[in-house]
Amino acid sequence: MARSTAQRVTAVLRDRIEGGVLPPGTQLSEEALGQDLGVSRNTLREAFRLLVHDNLVEHQLNRGVFVRTPGPADVGDIYCLRAALEIAGVRAAAGAPQPLREAVTAAVAEAEWAADDGDWPQVATADLRFHRALAALSDSPRIDAAMDRLLAELRLAFHAMPSPRGFHQPFLIRNRTIERFLANGELGRAETELTAYLDDARQLIVDTMLENRP
Amino acid sequence: MARSTAQRVTAVLRDRIEGGVLPPGTQLSEEALGQDLGVSRNTLREAFRLLVHDNLVEHQLNRGVFVRTPGPADVGDIYCLRAALEIAGVRAAAGAPQPLREAVTAAVAEAEWAADDGDWPQVATADLRFHRALAALSDSPRIDAAMDRLLAELRLAFHAMPSPRGFHQPFLIRNRTIERFLANGELGRAETELTAYLDDARQLIVDTMLENRP
DNA sequence: GCATATTTGTCCGTATGTATA
DNA sequence: CTATACATACGGACAAATATG
Numbered sequence: 001m002a003r004s005t006a007q008r009v010t011a012v013l014r015d016r017i018e019g020g021v022l023p024p025g026t027q028l029s030e031e032a033l034g035q036d037l038g039v040s041r042n043t044l045r046e047a048f049r050l051l052v053h054d055n056l057v058e059h060q061l062n063r064g065v066f067v068r069t070p071g072p073a074d075v076g077d078i079y080c081l082r083a084a085l086e087i088a089g090v091r092a093a094a095g096a097p098q099p100l101r102e103a104v105t106a107a108v109a110e111a112e113w114a115a116d117d118g119d120w121p122q123v124a125t126a127d128l129r130f131h132r133a134l135a136a137l138s139d140s141p142r143i144d145a146a147m148d149r150l151l152a153e154l155r156l157a158f159h160a161m162p163s164p165r166g167f168h169q170p171f172l173i174r175n176r177t178i179e180r181f182l183a184n185g186e187l188g189r190a191e192t193e194l195t196a197y198l199d200d201a202r203q204l205i206v207d208t209m210l211e212n213r214p
Numbered sequence: 215m216a217r218s219t220a221q222r223v224t225a226v227l228r229d230r231i232e233g234g235v236l237p238p239g240t241q242l243s244e245e246a247l248g249q250d251l252g253v254s255r256n257t258l259r260e261a262f263r264l265l266v267h268d269n270l271v272e273h274q275l276n277r278g279v280f281v282r283t284p285g286p287a288d289v290g291d292i293y294c295l296r297a298a299l300e301i302a303g304v305r306a307a308a309g310a311p312q313p314l315r316e317a318v319t320a321a322v323a324e325a326e327w328a329a330d331d332g333d334w335p336q337v338a339t340a341d342l343r344f345h346r347a348l349a350a351l352s353d354s355p356r357i358d359a360a361m362d363r364l365l366a367e368l369r370l371a372f373h374a375m376p377s378p379r380g381f382h383q384p385f386l387i388r389n390r391t392i393e394r395f396l397a398n399g400e401l402g403r404a405e406t407e408l409t410a411y412l413d414d415a416r417q418l419i420v421d422t423m424l425e426n427r428p
Numbered sequence: 429g430c431a432t433a434t435t436t437g438t439c440c441g442t443a444t445g446t447a448t449a
Numbered sequence: 450c451t452a453t454a455c456a457t458a459c460g461g462a463c464a465a466a467t468a469t470g
Binding site: 005040042043 | 438439447448
């Protein structure tokens with residue numbers, strides 16, 4: 001076993017949270033989960049710390065840990081940081097290693113194929129992968145890690161609202177636009193288009209959340 | 215007591231690490247530290263997780279936790295993320311709340327006063343505070359948190375090399391330049407100057423580290 | 429390469445404190 | 450206000466991995 005028990009438990013819980021098995025607001029009881037997973041409370045508490053780090057659960061003193069329910073303010077904040085990281089990636093595109101640039105193009109293509117098949121979950125996945133690839137152009141481990149945490153949290157926010165099946169569809173063409181600008185070396189235009197993309201997506205999500213949560 | 219024991223222990227260890235009492239490379243023994251601080255091993259392990267989150271210590275499986283020794287690659291990476299966050303702040307300067315803009319100006323002034331007194335540790339602190347204030351212009355909790363972790367790690371990197379007493383001095387005038395551009399609304403020039411600043415600082419640190427660690 | 433000592437990883441039991449019905 | 454449930458924190462125990470001679 002290359003990983004510790006706590007890390008394995010963390011992975012299991014992360015999957016359950018992102019998969020919707022543990023929806024936002026759920027309390028993660030130490031005793032119940034410990035018996036379910038066959039680990040002690042000490043080990044479970046260590047796993048909780050790792051999830052807190054990823055912003056997937058929140059720890060309330062003397063009350064326990066709960067799956068977070070990101071609100072409109074969280075989404076706005078997430079997009080603020082997203083913009084900073086992705087724009088930095090676009091600006092570093094010129095000097096980025098070839099494989100990283102190819103990953104951007106590949107992600108756009110994957111999203112388009114999935115859309116042709118009508119596989120919307122796969123479209124959503126590919127869309128996020130495209131934007132992660134943008135941030136990855138900086139070739140920075142810390143930016144990659146921050147972006148991964150951010151996107152995981154964003155997935156959680158999607159769980160908290162009625163996700164429109166074709167939510168990502170209108171953004172596909174804009175991803176392709178950004179990719180074209182990048183490939184042509186028109187970094188300024190790519191940056192402008194990306195900024196507009198993120199602003200529109202953020203507003204659409206926030207509006208949807210406000211409509212369904214009066 | 216508003217905070218948990220683990221959080222208090224984390225604060226103590228953080229101070230000891232940043233203060234140089236626990237220099238890079240030191241192993242944080244569970245039993246020794248537990249007796250020293252009067253807490254059990256379980257509690258101490260929870261505190262370790264929080265420090266791992268801040269990148270101040272690293273956890274090696276079945277070996278324990280050690281104070282990190284950031285290398286040139288880490289410094290380069292830190293500056294990459296720093297640039298992304300600070301540039302984002304500069305771009306948001308126009309729409310930032312008044313108090314946040316005033317904090318930028320105040321930090322520059324503090325650094326200059328400290329320099330007049332020859333208080334170089336205070337200059338270093340004010341310098342970092344200035345750049346944290348730049349990132350804070352985005353008015354984003356997540357960016358603030360990321361920036362705080364980043365600067366704490368950077369302080370650790372300074373510990374790992376012979377810190378020139380007047381390291382920050384030549385950068386003071388450039389901070390003032392950036393602040394002037396911001397106050398005048400010349401965001402483009404502020405961004406250019408900031409980018410050059412970060413590039414020079416990174417290169418100076420990396421070169422110093424390479425010289426003293428062949 | 430081997431045997432030993434040390435340290436971590438994990439579990440259990442329990443007492444105390446805190447929040448909520 | 451009492452009672453219940455749960456989190457917090459402690460100390461002890463043993464297995465497994467690692468370091469040391």
